[in-house]
Amino acid sequence: MAVVPTEGPEVMMPSSPEEAVAAFGDGDGVTVFGGATILMVELTHGRVAPRRALLLDRAQLAGVRAEDGRTVVGAMTRLSELESGVEPLATAARHVADGEIRAQATLGGNLCAPPGVESPRGDLQAALIALGAEVRSAGAGGERTEPVEDFLAAGADGRLVLDVSFGAPEAAASASVRRPHAHAYTIMAVHGARVGGELRLAATGVGPRAVRLRAAEQGEAARALDDATPADDALASAWYRERTLPVLVARVLAELAEEA
Amino acid sequence: MQLTVNGTARQVASPPLASLLHVLREELAITSPKAGCQQGGCGACTVLVDGEPRRACLLPLAAIDGAEVTTVEGIGTPTQLAPVQAAFDRHYAAQCGFCTSGFVMASTALVEGGGGKTREEVIEALSGHICRCTGYAKIVAAVTAAARGDVDPAAVEVDEGPQQEATLIPGSPA
Numbered sequence: 340m341a342v343v344p345t346e347g348p349e350v351m352m353p354s355s356p357e358e359a360v361a362a363f364g365d366g367d368g369v370t371v372f373g374g375a376t377i378l379m380v381e382l383t384h385g386r387v388a389p390r391r392a393l394l395l396d397r398a399q400l401a402g403v404r405a406e407d408g409r410t411v412v413g414a415m416t417r418l419s420e421l422e423s424g425v426e427p428l429a430t431a432a433r434h435v436a437d438g439e440i441r442a443q444a445t446l447g448g449n450l451c452a453p454p455g456v457e458s459p460r461g462d463l464q465a466a467l468i469a470l471g472a473e474v475r476s477a478g479a480g481g482e483r484t485e486p487v488e489d490f491l492a493a494g495a496d497g498r499l500v501l502d503v504s505f506g507a508p509e510a511a512a513s514a515s516v517r518r519p520h521a522h523a524y525t526i527m528a529v530h531g532a533r534v535g536g537e538l539r540l541a542a543t544g545v546g547p548r549a550v551r552l553r554a555a556e557q558g559e560a561a562r563a564l565d566d567a568t569p570a571d572d573a574l575a576s577a578w579y580r581e582r583t584l585p586v587l588v589a590r591v592l593a594e595l596a597e598e599a
Numbered sequence: 600m601q602l603t604v605n606g607t608a609r610q611v612a613s614p615p616l617a618s619l620l621h622v623l624r625e626e627l628a629i630t631s632p633k634a635g636c637q638q639g640g641c642g643a644c645t646v647l648v649d650g651e652p653r654r655a656c657l658l659p660l661a662a663i664d665g666a667e668v669t670t671v672e673g674i675g676t677p678t679q680l681a682p683v684q685a686a687f688d689r690h691y692a693a694q695c696g697f698c699t700s701g702f703v704m705a706s707t708a709l710v711e712g713g714g715g716k717t718r719e720e721v722i723e724a725l726s727g728h729i730c731r732c733t734g735y736a737k738i739v740a741a742v743t744a745a746a747r748g749d750v751d752p753a754a755v756e757v758d759e760g761p762q763q764e765a766t767l768i769p770g771s772p773a
Contacts, residue, residue: 350615350661372659379618379657380638392616396662437727439652439705440639 348389352397356501359398365479366497369393373415373448376440377460393499400447400501410507414447414500418463421446426511427530431466431543434515434525446503450474450487451495454547457573462525464491464549466513468541469530472505488541488551508532512594514587516544518574526574527583529563531591538595540588545569545580552588560589600664604629605673615661619653620644622660623670631671631700635729642728645701646670652705671700674707675752683707685752686745687738694732702728706742715746 348370353359363369370389372378381387401415403424410425418441421432435441435449450467452460467487474490476483476498485493487503515528527544529552540552545567554565569580600611604627613622620637623629623646635643637656644655647669675681680688683706693699702725709715709724721742730738744750 347614347616352661372662374657375659375662376639376654376657379659382616382659383618383637383656389616394659394661436639437642438724439642439645439654439727440657442651443653443657 349391351391351393353393353395354397355399359393359395359400360477360482360499360501362393363477363499366499371395371447371451371499373445373451374417374443375448376436376444377448377452395447401445406504408506409504411502411504412446413502414445414450416446417442418444418446418449421463425470425505425507427469427513427532428463428466428505430513431463431528431530434517434523434528435462436524447500450490450500450503451498455572459525459527459544459572459574461548462528462543465528465541465543466530467503467505468549468551469511469532469539470505470508471532471534471537471539472503474503475501477501491548506534508534509536510595510598512591512598514590514594516575516583516587527569527580527587529584529587529591531595533595533598540591542567542584542587544574545584555585555588555592558592560585560592563588600660602660602663602665603667605669611660613660616659618656619646619648619658619660619663619668620655623655623668629670629672633697633700635697635701640727640729641698642701642705642725643698645704645728647704647708650708650711652708669704671703674703680752680755681707682748682750682752683710683742683745685755686741686750688755689750690737690741690744692734692737692741694730694734698728698730698732702730702738706738706745709742710746715742718743721746 351362353362368390370392372394395415400413402413404411418432418435449461449463472487473484478498510533513530516526517523518526529542531540538556540556541549543549550567552563552566554562563584569577571577602609611622613626623632632646632655633643635641639654639657645652646655648666675684683703715721721739
C-alpha cells in the first residue's frame with residue numbers, strides 16, 4: 340500500500356479491499372474519500388482537517404456484478420454506472436447533479452454522506468431502501484451485512500462500506516420535486532418498489548438522511564409524515580415539504596398499483 | 600507525484616490532498632481552469648483527466664497520480680485553434696470569458712466522443728456549466744457546429760492580442 344509522505348495528514352492508498360479494511364481499522368481518526376465530491380469542498384473551505392486520509396481509488400472496490408441472482412455494487416462504483424441499471428436506483432442516480440459529477444461521485448460516498456446544511460445529500464439512499472438493499476461494511480467488530488435503513492440509522496461513523504447488494508424488484512416507481520438550475524437537482528424524492536411481494540417506500544430530502552416510509556406502505560399517502568420529519572433548508576421549507584411529500588407518495592403508490 | 604499535463608510529464612510537489620485546480624494554477628501556473636465556486640457547481644475549472652471531463656476543484660492530487668491532464672492550453676494555440684475553439688470564435692460563444700475554458704473542455708470531450716450533434720445532447724452534456732453572462736444560445740450553437748464539422752479552424756481570423764508576456768501574480772484571478 341502506498342503511504343504518501345506529507346507534512347499534513349497521513350494519506351493511505353490501499354490497492355485491494357483487504358488493504359483498505361486493514362488501513363481503516365476501527366475508523367478512529369480516519370477520513371474516507373470515495374469520489375471526494377463532498378470532501379474536497381469541505382477541505383477547500385477548511386471545514387474538515389483529516390488526520391489520516393483513506394483514498395479508495397485504487398482499492399478495487401468499484402464495479403457492478405451479478406451474484407446469486409442479486410446485483411452487487413462496489414462502494415467505489417461511480418454514479419454514472421448506475422444510471423441505466425436497476426430501478427428505482429437508476430432514476431435516483433440520473434437525478435444527481437450533472438454528468439461530470441456523476442462520473443466522479445460514488446455509491447459508498449452517497450451512502451455515507453453526512454447531512455448537508457444547505458441542501459440534502461445522499462439521494463441514492465431512498466432508492467436503496469426501497470429495493471431492500473443490504474450494505475456490507477467493515478470496521479470494529481469485523482464485517483457486517485445489514486439493511487440500508489439499519490446502516491443509516493446506526494450512522495456510517497466507524498464503518499467502511501465495501502458493497503451494496505439487492506435483487507431485481509417486480510416493480511419500481513419514483514416521484515420527485517426538482518429545482519431547475521443549469522441542471523435540475525432533487526429537493527425531495529420518493530422511491531418505491533415491490534420486492535418479493537412486499538411494497539417498500541422511502542423518501543430522501545426529508546431530513547438528515549433517507550427514511551423508510553413504513554406507515555405509508557400500507558397504502559395511505561398522508562401517513563408518510565408518520566415516518567418523516569422534514570426540515571427547512573436553502574431549497575425548500577419544512578412547510579412546503581410536509582405538504583408535498585404525501586403527493587409524491589400518492590404518485591408512487593398509484594404507479595406501483597398500475598404495474599401490479 | 601507525477602502528472603502528464605498537456606503532453607508534458609511534470610513532477611508535482613503539492614500536498615497529496617491538494618486539488619488538481621490548486622496544482623494547475625498555483626504550482627504549474629496554468630490558469631485556464633478558473634477557480635469559480637470551488638464546490639463543483641459552476642464548471643469553470645473543468646479539465647480533461649485521461650480524456651474525460653472532470654472538475655479540477657474536486658479531485659485530490661493523490662487520486663489521479665500518473666494521470667494525463669489536458670487544459671485549454673493543450674488543445675490549440677492562438678494561431679491554430681482547436682475545432683471547438685474555432686466554433687466558439689465563429690459563433691461569438693464567449694462574453695466575459697470566465698466560464699469559457701470549462702465549456703470548451705467539456706465540449707471538446709463531447710465532440711471528440713462523437714456526441715453533440717443535437718441541441719438536446721449538448722444541453723444535457725453541458726448542464727453542469729454555468730455562464731453568468733447567460734450566453735447559452737451561442738455556446739450551444741457553437742458546440743453543435745463543431746460536432747457537425749461545420750467550422751473550418753483555418754478560416755477563422757485570429758486576433759493574437761497584446762504581444763507582451765503575461766505576468767502571473769500568485770493568487771490573482773488570472
